[in-house]
Amino acid sequence: MKFYNREKELEQLAVIRQRSFDNHSQMSVITGRRRIGKTKLILKSCDGTPTVYLFVSRNNEATLCRRFSETTRMALGCYVPDGINSFVQLFEQLMVVGKTTPFNLVIDEFQEFFNINPSVFSGMQDVWDRYKDVTHVNFIASGSVYTLMHQIFMDYKEPLYGRCDTIIHVRPFTTAVIRQILSDHYPQYTNDDLLALFTVTGGVPKYVELLMDRRAFTVNDIIGRVTEENSIFLEEGTILLAQEFGKKYGNYFSILSAIAAGKNTLPEITQAVGETSVGGMLLRLEEDYEIISKKRPILSKERSQNVRYEIADNFLRFWFRYVTRNQDLLQMGLNDKMRDIVIADYPTYSGLTLEAWFRQKLKEERRYRNIGSWWNTTKGAKTDQMEVDIVAIPSDTDTPALVAEVKRQRKNFKPERFEEKVAHLRDKILHGYEIRSRILTLEDM
Numbered sequence: 313m314k315f316y317n318r319e320k321e322l323e324q325l326a327v328i329r330q331r332s333f334d335n336h337s338q339m340s341v342i343t344g345r346r347r348i349g350k351t352k353l354i355l356k357s358c359d360g361t362p363t364v365y366l367f368v369s370r371n372n373e374a375t376l377c378r379r380f381s382e383t384t385r386m387a388l389g390c391y392v393p394d395g396i397n398s399f400v401q402l403f404e405q406l407m408v409v410g411k412t413t414p415f416n417l418v419i420d421e422f423q424e425f426f427n428i429n430p431s432v433f434s435g436m437q438d439v440w441d442r443y444k445d446v447t448h449v450n451f452i453a454s455g456s457v458y459t460l461m462h463q464i465f466m467d468y469k470e471p472l473y474g475r476c477d478t479i480i481h482v483r484p485f486t487t488a489v490i491r492q493i494l495s496d497h498y499p500q501y502t503n504d505d506l507l508a509l510f511t512v513t514g515g516v517p518k519y520v521e522l523l524m525d526r527r528a529f530t531v532n533d534i535i536g537r538v539t540e541e542n543s544i545f546l547e548e549g550t551i552l553l554a555q556e557f558g559k560k561y562g563n564y565f566s567i568l569s570a571i572a573a574g575k576n577t578l579p580e581i582t583q584a585v586g587e588t589s590v591g592g593m594l595l596r597l598e599e600d601y602e603i604i605s606k607k608r609p610i611l612s613k614e615r616s617q618n619v620r621y622e623i624a625d626n627f628l629r630f631w632f633r634y635v636t637r638n639q640d641l642l643q644m645g646l647n648d649k650m651r652d653i654v655i656a657d658y659p660t661y662s663g664l665t666l667e668a669w670f671r672q673k674l675k676e677e678r679r680y681r682n683i684g685s686w687w688n689t690t691k692g693a694k695t696d697q698m699e700v701d702i703v704a705i706p707s708d709t710d711t712p713a714l715v716a717e718v719k720r721q722r723k724n725f726k727p728e729r730f731e732e733k734v735a736h737l738r739d740k741i742l743h744g745y746e747i748r749s750r751i752l753t754l755e756d757m
Contacts, residue, residue, distance in 0.1 A: 313521040317489045318353050321480055325357035325452075328478055332450040333361075333414035337407070339440065339475055342454040343461045344482030345625070346552050347518035350454045353482060354418055362388060362415035364406065368424040376428070377402050388415060399425070400435030407439055410447035422453040423460035433464060437471040457555050459600050484515030487673045493520055498529035503754045508534045508658070511665040512545075514626025519545070532655060539634075539651040546642060549631035556601055565636070567593055568623060571604065572632035576620040594621060603628065610684035610703045611741045618687075626665060633661065659720065667701050667718045670752050679711050680704040686737065700733050702752070705745075712746035722753045 325340070332338040342350050355365065364387045366380050374397040381392045381402060390409050396402050406417055425432040440451075453476075455461040465476050485493070487510070494501050494509055508531040513519035522544065523529075528537040538545045557564050563585070570584035582590045597604045598621075605624040608616050623629040634657075635642070638650045667685075674683050682705040688698035704714040715734050719725050734749045750756075 313493070313524050315352065315356055316493060316517070317485055318349075318356070318482075321353055321482065322357050324478070324480065325354070329357065329361065329416065329450045333448050335448075337410060337440075337444040337447045337449040337451060338477045339444070339451045339453070340478040340480065341461065341465050341476045342452060342480050342482060343458055344456070345458065345516070346456045346555065347516050347548075348482045348484065349517035350456070350482050351420055352517070354420075354452055354454060358416045358418065362413065363418060364388060364415060365418045365420065367420045368422060368428070370424060370427055373397065373399060373429050384409075388413060398435075399429070399432050400439060403436055404439045404443070407443035407447050407449060410443070410449035414448035414450075416450045416452065418452045418454065420454045421456065423455040423457045423464060426460055426464075434471040437475065440472075440475055458602065459556060462600075484513075485517060485520065486515065486676050487669060488676070490515050490520065493524065494529065497524045497527075501529060503757045504662075505530050505534070506757060507662055507666060507669065507754065510669055511626060511658075511662050512538055512630055516627060519627060531658065535654050535658065536651055539647050539654060541645065541647050545627075545631070546635055549628055549635060552628070553603075556603075563587065563593060564597065567597065568603070568628070568632050569636055571621050571623055572629060572636075576622060578619065578621075581621065607684065609686045610682060610705065611686075626668065629665075630661075663718070663720050666720060666752075666754070666757075669757060670702060670716065670718060674702070674704050674714070679707060680714070681707040686741070698733060698736060700737065703737065703742075712748040713742050714748050714750065715742075716750045716752050718752045720754055722751060722755070725751045725753075727751075 328338050328340055342354060344350050355363075364384050366383060368376065377396050377399055380399070381394070381396055384390065384392050384402075384406065388409060390413065392402070392405055396405070409415070410417075443449075453461075453465075455464075464470055465472055465479065467473060490510055490513075491506060494506055498505070509520065509523065512534055513523065523534055523537055526537050528534045537543065553564065553568075554561050566585045566587075567581060567590065570581045573584070575581050575584045578591065578594070581594070587593070594604065594606075598606055603623065603625060604621050607620045607622060608614075608618060612618060623632065634650065634654050638653060641647070641650045641653075671683055674680055684703060686700045686703050700715060701718040702714065702716040704716075706713055715737055717725065717730050717733075730749070730751070734747060738745075738747055
């Protein structure tokens with residue numbers, strides 16, 4: 313698949329590179345979840361300029377240094393003495409080269425030094441502080457484990473705190489880019505095919521690429537490729553979360569499984585998981601790992617206890633709903649049975665991701681300062697008695713507030729009931745706003 317999007321990131325990285333080559337060394341940090349395209353972005357930004365790319369695998373430090381030394385010789389054509397067994401020594405050699413030769417130094421999976429030799433970070437701090445102002449190295453550190461990368465560079469107790477000049481967090485593709493990719497590969501796509509691609513991948517570039525390469529363009533083909541035997545998607549959730557959570561991933565898995573099953577309030581999650589410390593783990597999932605998000609009715613007070621939780625990552629939401637629930641089928645090799653389950657449930661499940669599609673699309677338009685949903689908080693009211701899928705508060709007085717109901721099919725829309733909800737919102741929270749009400753369906757994607 314060709315390289316898509318990332319124009320802003322490439323422009324930013326080009327400015328940083330030029331600054332480091334012309335003035336003095338710069339340190340940049342690139343973070344983002346696994347498969348988000350960090351490495352492709354970095355290497356694309358380095359095209360046509362001298363680059364040393366070092367991938368930190370879990371290995372003996374001396375073994376890594378031998379490989380890194382050879383890589384440096386080949387990339388820069390410079391002298392690197394044999395027998396370097398310390399990465400800090402090699403880093404100093406690289407910075408010395410940077411006195412006379414401007415180049416990009418990319419260290420991928422940088423956080424792995426935690427498992428190899430944590431003292432590397434303090435050694436690098438010393439070298440960087442001594443050489444950065446007299447060298448021309450465009451140093452880029454990249455890592456998939458968000459919590460560790462954040463700790464290394466943003467925790468004031470860590471040696472490299474305050475050293476990086478720029479932090480770029482790589483996000484999934486926008487709705488427009490997802491549409492463009494599917495259109496390029498399959499011009500006759502339907503909006504249901506587009507929704508299926510968004511539902512499964514959430515715009516994560518590697519997932520999109522894998523499906524496009526396998527010519528999975530339609531709803532059934534996408535689901536078939538994801539659920540087939542030996543599909544990387546089946547193990548991806550475990551790998552992704554085990555990286556972040558480490559040995560304690562079991563408790564977090566239980567919480568995420570409960571949320572995926574529709575248990576989205578604190579009492580429901582606590583009852584499902586059977587743990588008393590759920591509140592703390594939910595806080596970490598939200599603030600440290602950024603895997604879940606906390607929702608309140610739009611315009612409600614920040615301290616309101618009327619809270620719902622949802623899995624923020626589309627792929628993980630899909631994975632917990634279907635893959636973890638059907639492990640028995642997968643263990644027995646009955647992947648076709650799981651595929652049939654997903655296909656049968658898809659019309660119901662994709663209605664939820666259709667809401668997510670429209671919310672994301674509205675955010676990308678940048679016309680609204682607050683986009684969310686609203687539900688009735690009256691004591692004793694049924695949870696579905698008064699609920700609105702999307703409410704968007706404008707960022708300027710010239711734009712009306714948007715109140716929208718989302719349905720896969722327009723025929724399922726009940727206009728009289730919707731007008732009741734709009735009138736209620738106008739009286740309760742949107743008084744003073746001009747209101748535009750809409751029904752959003754597959755046709756409006």
